[in-house]
Amino acid sequence: MKGFGIKLYRPLNKKLVLIFMISTLLPMLLTTYIVARVYIDKNSNDTGILIDNTLISLSKSLSSYLNELDQLTLIPYYNDDFIYALKVKASESYESMSKYQVLSITNMLDSQLRFVRNTRKDIMSTLIVSDNKPLFYSTNNPLNDVAPDYEFSETDWYRKALLAGGNAVFINPHKQDYFTRTKNETVFSVARTIREIPSQRPISVIIADANTVVLQKMFQDIDFHVPSYIALLDEERNFVYSNHEISPALFRPMPENRSVIRDGSNSYLVIRRTVAPYNWELVVLLSYKHLEQKTLWIYLNSALLYIVCLVVAFLFYQVLSRKVMGPVKEIIKAMRKVEQGDFTARYHSHTKDEFDVIGQSLNSMIDELKQKIEMEYVLVLKQRNSEYKALQSQIQPHFLFNMLNGFVALNQLGERELLETSIIDLTLLLRYILNHPDMTTLEEELQLIQKYGSLQQLRFGQRLQVHVSYEDSVRSYKVPKLLLQPLVENAIIHGIEPMNAPCSLVIAADMLVENDIIYVHIRIEDDGTGFDPEFPEEHGKIGLTNTIERLRLCFPDSLFQLKSSIGEGTRITIMIPEGNFHENPNSG
Incomplete structure (x- = not known):
């Protein structure tokens, strides 16, 4: 039943999986990604709007506060007497x-x-x-009092004013x-030069000192939902205030708005805003790592949602797959049984x-x-068994005929004791030949060859040396009875007997692997006269042909190789694939 193997279920499964992926997995994956991307974009946009x-x-607020401080330094100009008093106090006549x-x-x-000291607690x-x-x-x-001998003219704020x-x-x-x-x-x-109004001559410099608590209060309640830094820089990009310590190197040069800067292993997203009209810069540094973590969290949640949907879809797929694949598997099961020779197998599922x-x-x-197998295949098997029996029956009389000729020769030579011993050995051989089943183990066949x-x-004495050997791994394989005896007999009669010198005959059996196929390997080799393989008619044609036919009937894939040349002996190699022993019920 070779060639009846069914593999349709694999392509069908693949098609179902492909359909499932195209119709469910890919759309779900694409939808999940789009939803996550839209949510991230919306969240980023909302965060940007919140920060802006x-x-x-x-x-x-900063602009208003700076404007208030600016107005504070203009108080001397509101009263001419105040300017006069400053002029007098700055003069030497004071x-x-x-x-x-x-x-x-x-x-x-x-x-x-x-009133400034009383109404402005920040001053x-x-x-x-x-x-x-x-x-x-x-x-x-x-x-409080002014520090004595203080060099005001050398201070930075005095010169700037x-x-x-x-x-x-x-x-x-x-x-x-x-x-x-x-x-x-x-x-x-905040500092300003007070000038005489008509002449614009500098009279003095006024400086108002404000507590930085005001700036702290402005920044302390700001929360962007991620770790962040807020810095206020003046028009020369020097630090005025920051809610945490920040390295000034981050602002050399000033980073672009919405750019990413790095500080060691940390990175930050920069968002800037100019404080008009003073050209000050308000800079926010948002932890880029935490922004990415928020994005990752959204993707993880989307992935979790995708996995849940995938599991639900997979369960539906399994139910649908069972409904489709159940009848398919039932059909395959029935065909497998038929392939193994069970013709009672039937398809029983009823899916309508x-x-x-x-x-x-x-x-x-x-x-x-x-019905066809019973009519045709069984007849062929019967015919094959009949041919096998006929070949088997040819061996026995042929073997006896050769042995009796040998006894006649011993009698003519007067070797009576040797003749009696040979007759006893022949009795044992005949008991094996007549009473043993048609199939025998390779071990028993080789033991028969040893006795033969x-x-x-x-008969031949020192002129013949017979060596029989076999591996334990081949001893239990069954072969037709008297499969090797005709070949051994041909080697002795046609190869060794014509020689006047001592000869040896080797019969060996072992396992052999060739082209990844395991063979039972049998070798029969002699160093006798040899012959031309193209003209074997005179050298045991019946025994050779009989053996080849029996091998073909019992082991269809077996190999029979004969190599011989005149004067160099003959070598016969039989290679039987191990699988043939399992296919032949009689050779198990």
Whole structure:
């Protein structure tokens, strides 16, 4: 039944899987990815809007606050008497004034700036100096005083104020080292040159110091839902304030808006906003790692959703696959049994669909096939067995005829003792030949050859040496009875007997692997006269032909090789595939 193997189920399974992938998996995967991508884009857009709105609000608050500080330094210009008092106090004649005049000038200055100290809690102090001479100061600490001999003209803020030409300048957070009690306090300041109105001649410089707590309050409640840094930079891109310590190198040069910068192993997304009209820069650094983690979290959730949907779809696929593949497997099962020779197999599933029609057709085919086999195949087997029996029956009389000729020769030579021993050995051989089944193990066949060789040695003496050997792995394989005896007899009668010199006959059996096929390998080799293989008629044609035919009938795939040349002996090789022993029920 070779060639009847059915493999249709594999392509069908592949087609079902392909259909499942195209119709379910790929659309689900694409949909999940699109949903995740849309959600990420929307979330990124919402986050961008939130940050932009926050920065807009924060920049407006900062702009308003800076404008208030700017207006604070314009207070001296609101009163001409205030400007006059500053001019007087900055002049050399101030030292020669009476105590009453000095007190009047001081009270006038204090009255103008007192409301600032009382109404603006963020203003820590107000200081007016001319060169290195303090003209007026007001602080929220009554015990505070100006540091003696302080070089105001050498300070950065003093020089900036003079260079600004009457415009306000904002000073980065710095120590209030020009006061005795608050010299370690960090303040944020605004300074301006006070000029005489008609002549625009500089009179003094006013500096108002604000507590950085105001900036802290502006930034402390801002939350972007990821770790972030907020920095305020002046127009020269120096740090004015930051909610955490940030390396200034990150802003050299100033990064582009929406760009990504790195600080060691950390990376940040930069978002900038200009604080108008002061050209200050508000910069937010968002942890890029956490932004990516949020994106990854969305993808993971989408993947989880995809897996859940996939499991549900796979369960539906399994149910559908069983409904489709159940009848297919039932049909395959029936055909497998038929392939193994069981013609009672039938398709029993009733699905009331196309598979039911195929199954009923299969049952009809099996019935017809069984009838044809019974009519034709069985007849062929009977004919083959008859041919085998006929060949088997030829061996026995041929063997006896040759042995009796040998006994006649021994009698003529007067070898009576040898003749009696030979007759006893022949009796044992005849018992094996007549009573043993038609199939025998290779071990038993080789033992018969050993006895036959011993019987022939009684006749030839030292002229004949017989060597029989076999591996344990081949001893149980069954072969036709007297398969090798005719070949051994031909070797002795036609190859060794004509020689007047000692000869040897080797019979060996073992396992051999060739081209990935395992063979039972039998070798019969002699060093006798040999012959021309093209003309074997005179050299045991009956025994040779008989053996080849019996091999062909019993082992269809067996190989029979004969190699001989005149004067060099003869070698016969029989190779039987191991699979033939399993296919032949009698050779098991």
